[in-house]
Amino acid sequence: YPISLGTRHPLTLVKNEIIDIFARMGFTLYQGPEIDDDQHVFTMLNFAADHPARDMQDTFFVERSNTMDVTKNVLLRSHTSNDEAHYMSTHEPPIRVLCPGRVYRNEAISARAHCFFHQVEGLYVDKNVSFTDLKQVLLTFAREMFGADTKIRLRPSYFPFTEPSVEVDVSCFKCGGKGCNVCKKTGWIEIMGAGMVHPRVLEMSGIDATVYSGFAFGLGQERVAMLRYGINDI
Ligand code: PHE
Numbered sequence: 001y002p003i004s005l006g007t008r009h010p011l012t013l014v015k016n017e018i019i020d021i022f023a024r025m026g027f028t029l030y031q032g033p034e035i036d037d038d039q040h041v042f043t044m045l046n047f048a049a050d051h052p053a054r055d056m057q058d059t060f061f062v063e064r065s066n067t068m069d070v071t072k073n074v075l076l077r078s079h080t081s082n083d084e085a086h087y088m089s090t091h092e093p094p095i096r097v098l099c100p101g102r103v104y105r106n107e108a109i110s111a112r113a114h115c116f117f118h119q120v121e122g123l124y125v126d127k128n129v130s131f132t133d134l135k136q137v138l139l140t141f142a143r144e145m146f147g148a149d150t151k152i153r154l155r156p157s158y159f160p161f162t163e164p165s166v167e168v169d170v171s172c173f174k175c176g177g178k179g180c181n182v183c184k185k186t187g188w189i190e191i192m193g194a195g196m197v198h199p200r201v202l203e204m205s206g207i208d209a210t211v212y213s214g215f216a217f218g219l220g221q222e223r224v225a226m227l228r229y230g231i232n233d234i
Contacts, residue, residue: 085205098122119219
Protein backbone atom coordinates (compact mmCIF):
# COMPACT_ATOMS: atom_id res chain seq x y z
CA TYR A 1 0.00 0.00 0.00
CA PRO A 2 1.16 3.55 -0.59
CA ILE A 3 2.05 5.41 2.57
CA SER A 4 -0.61 8.06 3.09
CA LEU A 5 0.47 11.48 4.17
CA GLY A 6 -0.67 12.87 7.48
CA THR A 7 -0.85 16.45 8.63
CA ARG A 8 0.20 18.17 11.81
CA HIS A 9 -2.42 18.72 14.49
CA PRO A 10 -3.73 22.32 14.65
CA LEU A 11 -2.42 22.61 18.23
CA THR A 12 1.06 21.61 17.10
CA LEU A 13 0.98 24.07 14.21
CA VAL A 14 -0.06 26.88 16.51
CA LYS A 15 2.45 25.92 19.19
CA ASN A 16 5.32 25.86 16.68
CA GLU A 17 4.27 29.23 15.32
CA ILE A 18 4.16 30.74 18.81
CA ILE A 19 7.58 29.27 19.66
CA ASP A 20 9.06 30.69 16.44
CA ILE A 21 7.73 34.17 17.09
CA PHE A 22 9.07 34.32 20.65
CA ALA A 23 12.35 32.67 19.65
CA ARG A 24 12.95 35.69 17.39
CA MET A 25 12.58 37.85 20.53
CA GLY A 26 15.18 35.77 22.38
CA PHE A 27 12.96 33.37 24.34
CA THR A 28 14.30 29.84 24.87
CA LEU A 29 12.24 26.77 25.79
CA TYR A 30 11.65 25.10 29.12
CA GLN A 31 9.16 22.43 30.15
CA GLY A 32 8.26 21.64 33.73
CA PRO A 33 6.19 18.78 35.18
CA GLU A 34 2.46 18.19 34.56
CA ILE A 35 2.19 16.29 37.83
CA ASP A 36 3.44 18.73 40.42
CA ASP A 37 3.16 19.78 44.04
CA ASP A 38 1.04 22.50 45.57
CA GLN A 39 4.24 24.36 46.34
CA HIS A 40 5.04 25.12 42.69
CA VAL A 41 1.49 25.36 41.30
CA PHE A 42 0.07 27.61 44.05
CA THR A 43 2.19 28.51 47.09
CA MET A 44 5.21 29.93 45.25
CA LEU A 45 2.80 31.87 43.02
CA ASN A 46 1.34 33.73 45.98
CA PHE A 47 -1.99 31.87 46.21
CA ALA A 48 -3.38 32.16 49.75
CA ALA A 49 -3.89 28.85 51.59
CA ASP A 50 -7.66 29.22 51.23
CA HIS A 51 -7.68 30.37 47.57
CA PRO A 52 -10.64 28.78 45.70
CA ALA A 53 -8.38 27.48 42.88
CA ARG A 54 -7.01 24.97 45.38
CA ASP A 55 -10.48 23.53 45.81
CA MET A 56 -11.48 20.13 44.40
CA GLN A 57 -13.79 21.89 41.93
CA ASP A 58 -10.90 23.10 39.82
CA THR A 59 -7.90 20.97 40.59
CA PHE A 60 -7.37 17.26 40.02
CA PHE A 61 -5.49 15.87 43.01
CA VAL A 62 -3.15 12.93 42.75
CA GLU A 63 -2.46 12.82 46.47
CA ARG A 64 -4.18 14.84 49.13
CA SER A 65 -2.26 15.39 52.30
CA ASN A 66 -3.98 13.88 55.34
CA THR A 67 -2.73 16.77 57.43
CA MET A 68 -4.18 20.29 57.25
CA ASP A 69 -1.06 21.34 55.34
CA VAL A 70 -2.23 21.99 51.75
CA THR A 71 1.34 22.52 50.57
CA LYS A 72 1.88 18.74 50.83
CA ASN A 73 -0.67 17.97 48.09
CA VAL A 74 0.33 16.42 44.76
CA LEU A 75 -1.80 17.46 41.80
CA LEU A 76 -2.19 17.87 38.04
CA ARG A 77 -1.14 21.43 37.29
CA SER A 78 -4.03 23.76 36.52
CA HIS A 79 -1.80 26.21 34.63
CA THR A 80 1.71 26.39 33.16
CA SER A 81 2.62 29.12 35.67
CA ASN A 82 4.18 26.36 37.81
CA ASP A 83 7.03 26.47 35.26
CA GLU A 84 7.74 30.04 36.42
CA ALA A 85 8.37 28.78 39.96
CA HIS A 86 10.50 25.87 38.72
CA TYR A 87 12.55 27.99 36.37
CA MET A 88 13.10 30.98 38.65
CA SER A 89 14.16 28.85 41.61
CA THR A 90 16.82 27.08 39.49
CA HIS A 91 18.04 29.89 37.20
CA GLU A 92 19.49 33.35 37.71
CA PRO A 93 18.22 36.37 35.77
CA PRO A 94 18.33 37.45 33.02
CA ILE A 95 15.48 35.05 32.27
CA ARG A 96 13.62 34.92 28.95
CA VAL A 97 11.81 31.64 28.68
CA LEU A 98 8.77 30.11 26.99
CA CYS A 99 6.99 27.08 28.47
CA PRO A 100 4.39 25.28 26.37
CA GLY A 101 2.48 22.46 27.99
CA ARG A 102 -0.65 20.62 28.97
CA VAL A 103 -2.80 21.74 31.90
CA TYR A 104 -5.76 20.16 33.73
CA ARG A 105 -8.90 21.56 35.28
CA ASN A 106 -11.94 19.80 36.63
CA GLU A 107 -14.42 21.67 34.46
CA ALA A 108 -17.60 20.61 32.69
CA ILE A 109 -16.73 19.65 29.11
CA SER A 110 -18.39 21.85 26.50
CA ALA A 111 -17.70 23.13 22.99
CA ARG A 112 -15.52 25.84 24.53
CA ALA A 113 -13.86 23.99 27.44
CA HIS A 114 -12.16 20.69 28.10
CA CYS A 115 -10.74 19.11 31.27
CA PHE A 116 -7.28 19.25 29.80
CA PHE A 117 -5.96 21.88 27.44
CA HIS A 118 -2.71 23.61 26.48
CA GLN A 119 -1.07 26.86 27.47
CA VAL A 120 2.13 28.65 26.59
CA GLU A 121 3.70 30.44 29.53
CA GLY A 122 6.17 33.26 28.97
CA LEU A 123 8.52 34.71 31.57
CA TYR A 124 10.95 37.62 31.32
CA VAL A 125 13.00 38.74 34.32
CA ASP A 126 15.87 41.21 34.23
CA LYS A 127 16.92 44.61 35.56
CA ASN A 128 14.57 47.47 34.63
CA VAL A 129 11.84 45.38 32.99
CA SER A 130 8.71 47.51 32.84
CA PHE A 131 5.08 47.24 31.82
CA THR A 132 6.05 49.00 28.56
CA ASP A 133 8.25 46.01 27.69
CA LEU A 134 5.33 43.67 28.32
CA LYS A 135 3.05 45.72 26.07
CA GLN A 136 5.53 45.87 23.23
CA VAL A 137 6.33 42.15 23.38
CA LEU A 138 2.63 41.29 23.32
CA LEU A 139 1.93 43.71 20.48
CA THR A 140 4.80 42.27 18.46
CA PHE A 141 3.52 38.75 19.10
CA ALA A 142 -0.06 39.68 18.09
CA ARG A 143 1.09 41.32 14.85
CA GLU A 144 3.28 38.35 13.91
CA MET A 145 0.59 35.83 14.79
CA PHE A 146 -2.54 37.52 13.46
CA GLY A 147 -1.29 40.09 10.93
CA ALA A 148 0.45 43.48 10.82
CA ASP A 149 -2.74 45.51 11.38
CA THR A 150 -3.63 43.71 14.62
CA LYS A 151 -4.21 45.86 17.70
CA ILE A 152 -4.12 44.75 21.31
CA ARG A 153 -6.28 45.84 24.25
CA LEU A 154 -5.32 45.33 27.90
CA ARG A 155 -8.08 45.08 30.50
CA PRO A 156 -7.38 45.25 34.25
CA SER A 157 -7.58 41.81 35.87
CA TYR A 158 -6.36 39.87 38.87
CA PHE A 159 -3.91 37.00 39.32
CA PRO A 160 -2.23 36.35 42.68
CA PHE A 161 1.21 36.10 41.03
CA THR A 162 1.18 39.29 38.93
CA GLU A 163 0.62 42.94 39.86
CA PRO A 164 -0.68 44.73 37.93
CA SER A 165 -2.52 42.00 36.01
CA VAL A 166 -4.31 42.19 32.67
CA GLU A 167 -6.41 40.17 30.25
CA VAL A 168 -5.14 40.65 26.71
CA ASP A 169 -7.51 40.98 23.75
CA VAL A 170 -6.52 41.14 20.09
CA SER A 171 -8.57 42.96 17.48
CA CYS A 172 -10.60 40.42 15.51
CA PHE A 173 -8.54 39.28 12.55
CA LYS A 174 -11.62 38.16 10.65
CA CYS A 175 -13.58 41.42 10.65
CA GLY A 176 -10.78 43.78 11.66
CA GLY A 177 -12.78 45.03 14.63
CA LYS A 178 -16.12 45.76 12.94
CA GLY A 179 -17.85 42.86 14.72
CA CYS A 180 -18.60 39.38 13.37
CA ASN A 181 -19.45 35.84 14.51
CA VAL A 182 -15.84 35.05 15.46
CA CYS A 183 -15.54 37.95 17.93
CA LYS A 184 -19.21 37.73 18.94
CA LYS A 185 -19.83 41.23 17.55
CA THR A 186 -17.37 42.89 19.95
CA GLY A 187 -14.42 43.34 17.57
CA TRP A 188 -12.06 41.86 20.21
CA ILE A 189 -10.91 38.36 21.14
CA GLU A 190 -9.38 37.44 24.50
CA ILE A 191 -6.26 35.31 24.15
CA MET A 192 -4.26 35.49 27.36
CA GLY A 193 -3.63 36.63 30.91
CA ALA A 194 -0.49 38.59 31.73
CA GLY A 195 1.13 40.97 34.18
CA MET A 196 4.22 42.10 36.06
CA VAL A 197 5.58 39.29 38.22
CA HIS A 198 4.61 40.00 41.85
CA PRO A 199 7.73 40.94 43.88
CA ARG A 200 6.75 38.33 46.47
CA VAL A 201 6.81 35.65 43.72
CA LEU A 202 10.33 36.71 42.70
CA GLU A 203 11.45 36.60 46.35
CA MET A 204 9.90 33.18 46.98
CA SER A 205 12.03 31.82 44.12
CA GLY A 206 15.16 33.47 45.50
CA ILE A 207 15.32 36.46 43.13
CA ASP A 208 16.04 39.87 44.65
CA ALA A 209 12.97 41.98 43.84
CA THR A 210 14.81 45.20 44.71
CA VAL A 211 17.19 44.51 41.79
CA TYR A 212 15.03 42.60 39.30
CA SER A 213 11.55 42.91 37.85
CA GLY A 214 9.74 40.96 35.19
CA PHE A 215 6.59 40.09 33.33
CA ALA A 216 4.73 36.86 32.61
CA PHE A 217 1.93 35.78 30.35
CA GLY A 218 -0.14 32.66 29.80
CA LEU A 219 -1.66 32.04 26.39
CA GLY A 220 -4.36 29.48 25.53
CA GLN A 221 -3.26 27.31 22.61
CA GLU A 222 -6.73 25.90 21.89
CA ARG A 223 -8.12 29.44 21.80
CA VAL A 224 -5.62 30.52 19.18
CA ALA A 225 -5.99 27.30 17.15
CA MET A 226 -9.80 27.47 17.15
CA LEU A 227 -9.74 31.08 15.99
CA ARG A 228 -7.01 30.53 13.43
CA TYR A 229 -8.62 27.44 11.84
CA GLY A 230 -12.29 28.29 12.37
CA ILE A 231 -12.90 25.34 14.70
CA ASN A 232 -16.06 25.82 16.74
CA ASP A 233 -15.93 22.81 19.06
CA ILE A 234 -12.87 22.12 21.19
N1 PHE B 1 -1.93 31.25 34.79
C1 PHE B 1 -2.97 32.14 34.36
C2 PHE B 1 -4.20 31.30 33.96
O1 PHE B 1 -4.07 30.11 33.77
C3 PHE B 1 -2.54 32.98 33.17
C4 PHE B 1 -1.41 33.93 33.49
C5 PHE B 1 -0.08 33.57 33.29
C6 PHE B 1 -1.67 35.19 34.00
C7 PHE B 1 0.96 34.47 33.57
C8 PHE B 1 -0.66 36.08 34.29
C9 PHE B 1 0.66 35.71 34.08
O2 PHE B 1 -5.30 31.80 33.83
